[in-house]
Structures are given as structure tokens and as C-alpha cells.
Amino acid sequence: MSEITLQDIIKPENLVYKKTSLMTDKALSYCPGCGHGTTHRLIMEVIEELGQENETIGVAPVGCSVLAYEFMNVDMQEAAHGRAPALATAIKRLWPNKVVFTYQGDGDLAAIGTAETIHACNRGERIVMVFINNGIYGMTGGQMAPTTLPGMKTATSPYGRDIATMGNPLKMTELVATLPGTYYVTRQSVQTPAAVRKARKAIKKAFQNQLDGKPGVSFIEVVSNCNSGWKMEPVQSNTWMEENMFPFYQLGDLKVDGKLIDK
Amino acid sequence: MTEEIIIAGFGGQGVLSMGKILAYSGIMQDQEVSWLPSYGPEMRGGTANVAVIVSDERISSPTLTAFDTAIILNQQSMDKFEHSVKPGGVLLYDPNGIIHHPTRKDITIYEVQGAKLAAEMGNTKIFNMVVLGAYLKVKPIVKLENVIRGLKKSLPERYHKLIPLNEDAITMGMNNVNKL
Amino acid sequence: MGELKLMKGNEALAEAAIRAGVDGYFGYPITPQSEVIEYLMAEKPFERTGMVVLQAESEVASINMLYGGGGTGKKVMTSSSSPGISLMQEGLSYLAGAEIPCVVANVVRGGPGLGDIQPAQSDYFQSVKGGGHGDYRLLVLAPSSVQEMSDFVPLAFDLAFKYRTPALIVSDGLIGQMMEKVELFDQIPRLTDEEVIKRHPWATNGKPKGGERRILTSLDLDPHKLERHNWHLQEKYKTIEENEVRFEMLHCEDAEYIIVAYGSSARIAQKSIQLAREKGIKVGLLRPITLWPFPKKPIDELTKKGVKGFLSVEMSAGQMIEDVKLVVEGRTKVEHFGRYGGVIHSPEQVLEALEQKLIGG
Numbered sequence: 001m002s003e004i005t006l007q008d009i010i011k012p013e014n015l016v017y018k019k020t021s022l023m024t025d026k027a028l029s030y031c032p033g034c035g036h037g038t039t040h041r042l043i044m045e046v047i048e049e050l051g052q053e054n055e056t057i058g059v060a061p062v063g064c065s066v067l068a069y070e071f072m073n074v075d076m077q078e079a080a081h082g083r084a085p086a087l088a089t090a091i092k093r094l095w096p097n098k099v100v101f102t103y104q105g106d107g108d109l110a111a112i113g114t115a116e117t118i119h120a121c122n123r124g125e126r127i128v129m130v131f132i133n134n135g136i137y138g139m140t141g142g143q144m145a146p147t148t149l150p151g152m153k154t155a156t157s158p159y160g161r162d163i164a165t166m167g168n169p170l171k172m173t174e175l176v177a178t179l180p181g182t183y184y185v186t187r188q189s190v191q192t193p194a195a196v197r198k199a200r201k202a203i204k205k206a207f208q209n210q211l212d213g214k215p216g217v218s219f220i221e222v223v224s225n226c227n228s229g230w231k232m233e234p235v236q237s238n239t240w241m242e243e244n245m246f247p248f249y250q251l252g253d254l255k256v257d258g259k260l261i262d263k
Numbered sequence: 264m265t266e267e268i269i270i271a272g273f274g275g276q277g278v279l280s281m282g283k284i285l286a287y288s289g290i291m292q293d294q295e296v297s298w299l300p301s302y303g304p305e306m307r308g309g310t311a312n313v314a315v316i317v318s319d320e321r322i323s324s325p326t327l328t329a330f331d332t333a334i335i336l337n338q339q340s341m342d343k344f345e346h347s348v349k350p351g352g353v354l355l356y357d358p359n360g361i362i363h364h365p366t367r368k369d370i371t372i373y374e375v376q377g378a379k380l381a382a383e384m385g386n387t388k389i390f391n392m393v394v395l396g397a398y399l400k401v402k403p404i405v406k407l408e409n410v411i412r413g414l415k416k417s418l419p420e421r422y423h424k425l426i427p428l429n430e431d432a433i434t435m436g437m438n439n440v441n442k443l
Numbered sequence: 444m445g446e447l448k449l450m451k452g453n454e455a456l457a458e459a460a461i462r463a464g465v466d467g468y469f470g471y472p473i474t475p476q477s478e479v480i481e482y483l484m485a486e487k488p489f490e491r492t493g494m495v496v497l498q499a500e501s502e503v504a505s506i507n508m509l510y511g512g513g514g515t516g517k518k519v520m521t522s523s524s525s526p527g528i529s530l531m532q533e534g535l536s537y538l539a540g541a542e543i544p545c546v547v548a549n550v551v552r553g554g555p556g557l558g559d560i561q562p563a564q565s566d567y568f569q570s571v572k573g574g575g576h577g578d579y580r581l582l583v584l585a586p587s588s589v590q591e592m593s594d595f596v597p598l599a600f601d602l603a604f605k606y607r608t609p610a611l612i613v614s615d616g617l618i619g620q621m622m623e624k625v626e627l628f629d630q631i632p633r634l635t636d637e638e639v640i641k642r643h644p645w646a647t648n649g650k651p652k653g654g655e656r657r658i659l660t661s662l663d664l665d666p667h668k669l670e671r672h673n674w675h676l677q678e679k680y681k682t683i684e685e686n687e688v689r690f691e692m693l694h695c696e697d698a699e700y701i702i703v704a705y706g707s708s709a710r711i712a713q714k715s716i717q718l719a720r721e722k723g724i725k726v727g728l729l730r731p732i733t734l735w736p737f738p739k740k741p742i743d744e745l746t747k748k749g750v751k752g753f754l755s756v757e758m759s760a761g762q763m764i765e766d767v768k769l770v771v772e773g774r775t776k777v778e779h780f781g782r783y784g785g786v787i788h789s790p791e792q793v794l795e796a797l798e799q800k801l802i803g804g
Contacts, residue, residue, distance in 0.1 A: 055649045057515065060660075069658045075647035077514045078660035079507065080537050086504040087511030093495045094467050094517045095636070098649055116507070119500035283622065287449050290624045296449065298622035323713030325621050328789040417449065 020045045022053060022073045029067055033234025035224030036064060036132060038190040039199070040071050043101070043130060046204045047074065050211060056099040057091050059084040061113075063105035064138040072103075082113025085120030088127045099210055101128040106147040107137050110172040117172065124181030124216040128206045131172065131219065134226040135245060142229035146170040149248055154229070169248065173221040177254040183216030184209055185255035189223045189246070191238040202253075216258065223249050264319050266404045267327055271312035271344050272336025277391030280417075281334075282313035284395065287413030288405035289317040297325040310339050317404055334398055336377070338362055355398055355440070372443045373401055380435050389432035396436025407433065445626045452592040452618040453478035455625045456522065456548055459596035461488040464633040465546075466517035467495040469508035471527060474560040475616035476550035479522045492633050502527035506534030506547070509609075513538065513545040514659045516639040516646030518600055522548035524616075525566050526557060528574075535609055536575030539676070540661025542645075544603035546596065548612040550619035553785030561785025562616035564706060567762035570613050571735040578673055580680045582610040582687065583734040585705040589623035597631060606683055607645070613734060615758065617707040617787065689732035690741055694720070698727030700801050701745055702793070703767050704756040705731045708781070712756050714790035719797065726797060734763070742770040752776035752801040756793055759783050776801060 022044035030036045047056050053074060060068040062081035069076035079087045084102035092100040102109075109117050109131050120127070136154055137143040143156040147169050151160040161169075177185040184206055188199035199222060206218030223245050227237035253261050268285070272278045279300050286296040300313045314330070316322050333344045335356040341363065348354050350369045358364070359378040375397035381390040399405065405413075410433065414426055450458065457479045460468055468488075470480045480498060488494035499505040505521045512519040523531065528549045538545060549570065553563040568574075570583045582602050584595045592614060599610040640648055650656040663669040691709075694716055695701065704712040709730040719726045729745070731738050742753070752775055755764035761779035768777050780796035782788040 053650060054652050057647050057649060059511070066662065069660065073650075073656055075650050075657050076659070077511060077647055078541070078658070078662055079510070080533055083503070083507035083510070083534070086499070086507035087514070089497070089504075090467060090469060090508035090510075090512030090519065091515055093497060094512050094515055094519075095648060115500050116504055119504065283449065286622060286624075290447055290449055296622075296624050298449070299617065300620060322623070322710075323717060324711040324715075324790050325623075326617065326707075326711060326787050326789070327714075328791060 020048045022048045024071055024073045026070050028071060031228045033227045035190045035222060038196060039132060039222050042200045042203050044072055046207050050207055052099045059087045059102045061104040061108035063108050065103055065105060068103050082108050083116055085116040089120050089125045092125055092127050101130060103130045106133045106145045110146040110170050121176040121217045122179045122181045126210055127217055128210055129217055129219045131221045132224050133221055134224040136226045136229040138226050138229045149244060173254060176219055177260060181216050182219055182255055183214045183258050184218040186253045187221040187223060187249060187251050189251060191241060266317045266402060267330045268315045268332045269312060269330045269344055269347060270334040271340030274309055274311040276336050278311045279313050281391040281395050282315040283417055284413050285315050287417045288410045291409035291412040292405060294319060295322050297322045299325045332402060334394060353401055355401060357394060373440050374443060375436055375440045380439060389429060392429045392432035393436040396433035397440035400437040400440045445628050448625055448627060449622050450589055450625050451478055451620060451622050452589045452614060454482045455589045455593040456596060457482035458627060459593040460520055461486060461492055461494060462628055462630050463597040463600055464518060464631040465494055465520050466633055467512045467519045469497050469499050469505045470521045471499050471502050471505050473524045473527045475552055475619050476522050476524050502530040506531035509545040510534060510538055510543055513543040514646060515648040516643035520546040524550045524552045525554050532575035536577050536579060537661045538609045539579035540577060541659045542607040543659060544607050545609050546599045546603055547609060551613060551615040559785040562707060562758060562787055563783055563785055564615055564708060564757045565759040565783055567759060570611055579676060580735055582608055582683060583613055585613050585732060585734050586618060587706050587709045589621060589625045592618060593625050593627060602687060606679055615707055684736040687733060688736045688738050690738035691730040691732060692741060693728040695727030698725050699751045700726040700797060701729050701750050701753045702726060702756050703729045703753055705734060708756045708758055711788060711790050712793055715793035718790060718794050737766045739770045742767060746771050746774050750775060754797050754801055755779045757781045
């Protein structure tokens with residue numbers, strides 16, 4: 001029996017995982033352990049699977065994923081902070097047959113861009129909105145986000161978020177689910193293989209809705225970790241997320257096919 | 264020929280539309296025109312005025328402080344615009360509701376019982392057309408046929424059946440303007 | 444000859460947008476320019492040409508819709524008045540940075556702050572000196588009649604696409620609300636999607652098959668690369684300054700004094716000049732049509748010719764006068780006159796200022 005070489009292993013029939021061609025070869029700028037990279041990949045895999053590589057226009061936000069266009073290998077626009085839904089609205093209105101999505105963090109979508117988010121959702125724009133919620137401002141160095149949990153320590157809530165003076169965390173996903181212009185609203189996560197599979201299914205459903213011309217926004221929140229901002233090891237941050245974020249931001253579908261899910 | 268006119272009265276008296284019809288009539292006979300209203304909250308129920316210029320030449324300033332003619336339809340406008348008429352100019356007014364009548368001696372003053380005549384004709388809405396008729400008698404700057412063409416152009420199709428009534432109102436005004 | 448109509452400046456602008464083959468108008472109502480979106484909604488351009496008209500939730504959203512839509516190579520437009528245009532400054536900076544063509548109309552009203560709803564020209568600095576952050580310029584056209592409110596729409600789009608830059612049409616409440624005779628130009632067909640894709644290879648409307656993806660961004664974290672991008676922008680602005688200056692001169696041949704005025708002030712000044720000449724005062728008008736690029740050359744030539752003074756007439760506390768002074772460089776007298784805060788100066792007041800500040804002074 002001859003020795004097995006690398007050449008013998010790298011064969012199409014042995015392929016178990018291949019990076020989608022819709023992710024560029026540029027090394028991700030995200031911290032090791034962060035959920036952004038996985039979510040990027042899932043979106044790009046879905047667009048490839050649906051054969052929409054040449055039909056898609058994505059809109060990147062301001063925040064950690066400000067450079068999302070460096071990694072996503074489709075036509076992309078970089079929006080001003082919070083305004084991605086306004087850009088996406090115009091793109092979709094002017095090119096109704098194209099696939100349009102926004103990718104936004106919690107500061108972008110739920111603080112400075114609240115008006116654009118709510119009105120794009122309420123008008124029922126036929127776009128996909130992907131919302132990464134890690135409860136903190138990662139890029140600017142760990143300040144309080146609209147979604148920061150009560151008592152959670154950040155650079156601008158160093159003694160913990162005090163509800164009496166700093167206000168309540170905003171459940172944007174619950175809010176947009178109540179608007180008649182949203183068609184599909186779901187909350188997912190990407191910290192385990194099982195969660196990734198579910199999130200991928202949700203993202204695919206969202207894009208499929210758009211391709212099918214379903215009326216309204218398909219809105220996917222991905223509850224994610226920020227190990228750097230939370231000052232934790234990656235694994236520890238995921239455990240913390242499961243124990244603290246998930247009870248507050250409960251996973252699962254909130255609205256499917258335009259109908260709210262009873263919980 | 265350049266005629267600079269101010270038309271002033273209450274909002275709802277048809278001040279702006281009278282100006283618009285006059286301007287449209289000017290276009291119908293290849294003249295240059297401008298129509299500049301006072302705008303803003305004061306228009307709602309308060310006073311309304313519009314400066315209209317009809318000219319054979321390119322119009323310079325659409326906003327003016329002195330006019331060849333003032334058409335005045337309420338007391339506030341009389342107070343405001345009597346002194347804006349150029350010496351030798353024309354002031355035409357409806358005496359209805361006027362307490363302080365014009366006193367200037369260096370201008371020609373005409374009156375027309377616009378509100379009264381319109382009421383007698385059974386339609387108070389044609390008040391402004393009666394006044395327009397009176398004006399055109401004094402200053403025939405546009406031909407009646409071009410006023411009718413202007414009306415057709417500025418009124419939506421569904422109101423075209425009202426054009427004969429408007430024409431009657433203009434004639435009524437032409438026949439009932441008095442020099443004071 | 445095109446169709447003749449009696450229209451408000453705002454209506455002419457809106458009708459011109461449809462006829463210019465605009466693909467999308469995104470706007471938010473504000474006095475004194477709400478007739479623009481009202482006219483567009485009433486005219487149903489979505490049936491006439493397929494043009495999209497959308498009332499946005501704010502001016503912030505409107506300008507960012509222009510970024511999105513303009514970024515796909517389509518002709519997009521918005522209009523507003525001073526406070527709304529202030530809200531758009533961030534977006535305009537991004538549009539200039541990402542080199543996205545679009546047309547924005549400002550029907551200026553009195554300020555600062557909420558100000559009033561009457562005509563003013565106090566947004567000159569904001570229009571020509573930046574307004575938003577960073578080193579950029581907007582191409583600025585200043586109509587002075589209802590006719591130009593119509594004609595400058597297709598012109599602004601031509602320039603915006605030629606240079607991949609936002610173009611601004613700056614008028615004011617007087618021109619917006621005034622009706623004049625306007626000769627409408629014939630319908631320019633909207634481009635088909637295929638034509639847009641072919642004509643604007645930079646636009647993000649779906650990655651070409653077998654080609655590279657396009658990115659539209661104003662971000663570059665590498666300062667040296669960002670400096671190079673700025674050099675490119677400055678080169679472009681230089682080209683615009685060399686090629687796109689537009690102005691009008693009236694009665695300047697024998698003039699001893701020159702009024703510099705744009706927009707409605709230029710109209711008012713024409714009457715002042717008529718009054719002045721009746722009194723034997725030789726005065727001419729220089730009307731900048733492009734506020735940026737500013738007509739420096741004719742001012743320089745008039746200065747060299749030996750005119751005794753310039754009067755910058757603007758409905759502001761004196762903004763354009765700074766650009767006049769930059770050209771004149773102290774060689775002759777430069778004064779300002781204008782009413783502001785929504786007050787319109789009369790032709791007589793302009794003449795009086797000319798006599799007092801330039802002739803008598």
C-alpha cells in the first residue's frame with residue numbers, strides 16, 4: 001500500500017466545505033470569535049445558492065461592519081451612519097427586479113438610523129435587512145448601544161447601564177414585527193453549528209421572499225457576541241450571550257408570511 | 264408696453280386667480296408676464312395680493328413698490344396700496360366694505376360695484392371677473408378673445424362650461440365702471 | 444417652439460424633472476417648495492414616464508435615497524428649502540466623496556434656524572463653500588426666472604453625470620412661488636436599464652457577469668489613499684472651473700459701475716439699472732449663473748477695464764461679496780447691499796445703495 005499524499009485527498013469527491021466565491025479572499029477584519037464573519041458568509045452563500053450573484057446590490061453600514069463591502073463579492077454601496085434603509089429603498093424602487101439587502105449593527109439600525117429603519121419597514125420596502133445585535137458599539141471602542149442590557153458595563157456606562165438615567169434597551173425586532181410593512185421577522189444567532197444552520201435557513205427564507213416578490217421587509221436580527229467589547233474570551237462571550245442576551249432577546253420567528261407568531 | 268399691476272383683497276375673493284387669468288391672457292398674445300403672490304399663513308382668510316406684470320419686453324424685477332394700476336378690494340389693501348400707485352396711474356376699487364375712500368388727486372380713480380353686480384348675477388364667485396372686466400375697460404392691455412383663451416388654458420376642462428358666465432361677468436364689469 | 448405655459452417656478456422645476464427623464468424623485472415637504480412634490484404626485488409621472496416619486500420620512504432620508512438611487516446610475520433628484528437642505532449636508536458630502544451624480548434644488552428661505560418662509564439668498568456660503576464636511580465642491584446653478592427653473596434641470600443632470608458630482612440648483616421663495624411664461628422642452632426619454640448599465644460602468648446595479656464587483660464608498664482608512672482620492676477630486680473641480688463657468692452680462696459695455704447679483708436679486712437689479720440709466724448713471728449687471736464655479740474672469744476683466752466699483756446685491760448679510768473681493772483684490776471698490784431675513788429689497792433701494800455706497804461714498 002502506497003503512502004497517501006495531499007494530492008490524493010484534495011479531490012472533488014472529498015470536498016466537505018468550500019468557501020463561497022462570493023466572499024473575497026481578503027482576511028476578515030473582525031476580532032477572532034466575532035459573529036460578523038459567519039453572518040457575512042451565510043448571506044453570500046445564500047445569494048450564490050439562489051443564483052443572484054449578478055443581480056444583488058448590498059448596502060453596508062457604519063460600525064464594525066463598515067468594511068463589509070471588502071468581503072462581500074457583490075455590488076455594494078457604503079451608506080452614511082444609519083441610512084442604509086434609505087439607500088436600499090431607492091435602489092429597490094428603481095430596480096425592482098434586483099435583490100437588495102442592508103447589513104447593519106445595533107447602533108446603525110436601532111439608534112442613529114431608527115427613523116430610516118422604521119419607515120422602510122413601515123412602507124413595506126421589498127428588501128432584506130440583516131441586523132447584528134451585540135449590545136455594544138464595537139468599532140468605536142465599546143460604548144453603550146441602544147440594545148445594551150440593563151446593568152451591562154460599557155465605556156459609556158462604566159458602572160453598568162442604569163435604566164433610570166440611561167433608558168431601556170430597545171427591542172427593535174419586536175417593534176418592527178408590529179408594523180404592517182414587515183413580511184418576515186426573525187431573531188437568530190450564529191454561535192453553534194446548529195444555530196448557524198438555523199440562521200442560514202432564515203436568511204435564505206428572507207431572500208427567497210424578496211425573489212418571490214413578497215410584500216414587505218424580511219428582517220433578520222442576529223444576536224451576536226462582542227468578545228472584545230465585552231472584554232471576554234470568545235467562548236466565554238458566547239456563554240455570556242446565551243445566559244444573558246438570549247433571555248432578553250428571545251430567539252425564533254416573530255412574524256412569518258406577514259403574520260405575527262403567538263408566543 | 265409694460266403694465267405693472269397690484270391686485271389686493273381678502274383671501275377667497277379670487278385675487279390670485281384674477282391675476283393668473285390676466286397673465287395667461289398676456290401669454291395668449293405673445294407678451295411676457297410675471298405673477299408674484301404674497302404667500303404664507305396670511306393668505307388663509309387674511310389679505311392676499313398679487314403683483315402682475317404684462318409687457319412686450321423681458322420683465323426685470325417681478326417685485327415692485329410702485330404700480331401703474333392698483334386693483335383694491337378691501338380696506339386693508341386700500342390702506343396698504345393707495346400710495347403705491349405711480350403718479351398718473353390708476354386705482355380701481357370696489358367700494359363695498361370701504362370706509363376710507365381714496366383721496367389722492369394725482370391718479371385716476373375708478374370704482375366698480377363688483378360684489379353687488381356679481382350677487383345680482385346670482386353667483387358671487389364671478390366677482391373677480393366683474394372686476395377684471397372693469398379693469399380691462401380702463402386699460403385694454405389684453406383683448407377679450409385672449410382672456411377667453413387664457414381662461415380655457417388656466418381652467419380645468421370640467422369648468423369650461425362656466426366660461427360663458429365668466430364672459431358675461433367681464434362684460435358686466437366693462438359696462439359698469441365709473442370714473443370718480 | 445415648445446409648449447407655452449404659465450407656471451410657478453416650483454411647478455416648472457417639477458415638470459422639468461419629468462421631462463428630463465428623471466428616474467426617481469425623493470423629497471419631503473417644506474415651504475416654500477412643497478409644490479414640487481405636490482405637482483409630481485398630481486401629475487402621476489409613474490404613468491407618464493415610469494418615474495418613481497416617493498415622499499420620504501425626512502430630508503435626511505431623501506438625500507440618502509439619492510445616494511442609493513444615484514449609485515445605481517439612475518437620474519435622481521430631490522428639492523427642499525434651507526432648513527431641509529441643512530439636514531442634507533451630511534449626505535451631500537458622502538455623495539461628493541463617492542462621486543455619485545444627482546440634482547438637489549434649494550428654494551431658499553430666510554434664516555438662520557427655522558427663520559421664515561419668505562425668499563432669501565442667505566444659503567450662498569452653504570452652497571458654494573462646502574456646507575458639509577471635507578474638501579468638496581458642488582456644481583451650483585442659480586436660475587433667475589421660471590424659464591430657467593425648467594431649463595436648468597436637464598442642464599444640471601448633464602453636468603452631474605459628466606463630472607460624477609452632485610449638482611445644486613439654488614433659487615429662492617420668490618422664483619419658486621412666482622408664475623411666469625415658460626416654454627417647456629420636449630420629453631427626454633428615460634434611459635432603459637440596459638442603457639444605464641452600459642453608460643455608467645461605475646454604477647452598482649448588479650455585478651457584471653464575469654466582471655468585477657463595483658463599490659461606492661467615501662471611506663478609505665489609509666490616509667495616503669484618501670489623499671490621492673482628494674487629489675483626484677481637486678483635479679475634477681479644476682476642470683469644472685475651467686469649463687463650466689456660466690454668467691450673463693447686461694449693459695456692461697459702457698458701465699462705470701457693476702452690480703453683481705444672481706437669482707431674484709439679478710431680476711430686481713435689472714429694474715434698478717433701468718432707473719439708474721434714466722438718471723444718467725452708467726451701471727451694468729453681471730449675473731453669475733453658476734455660483735460655483737464662480738465667474739472670476741469677467742469680474743477681473745471689468746476691474747482691469749477700470750470700473751469704478753462693484754455692488755454685490757444679495758438677499759443676505761453679504762456672502763457672495765467675499766468672492767467678488769477675492770477677484771478684485773482691492774483694485775477697486777466693492778460694496779454689499781441687500782435686505783435679508785425674508786425681506787426683499789426694492790429696485791429703488793438698490794439704486795439708493797449704489798448712489799450712496801459707490802458713487803457718493
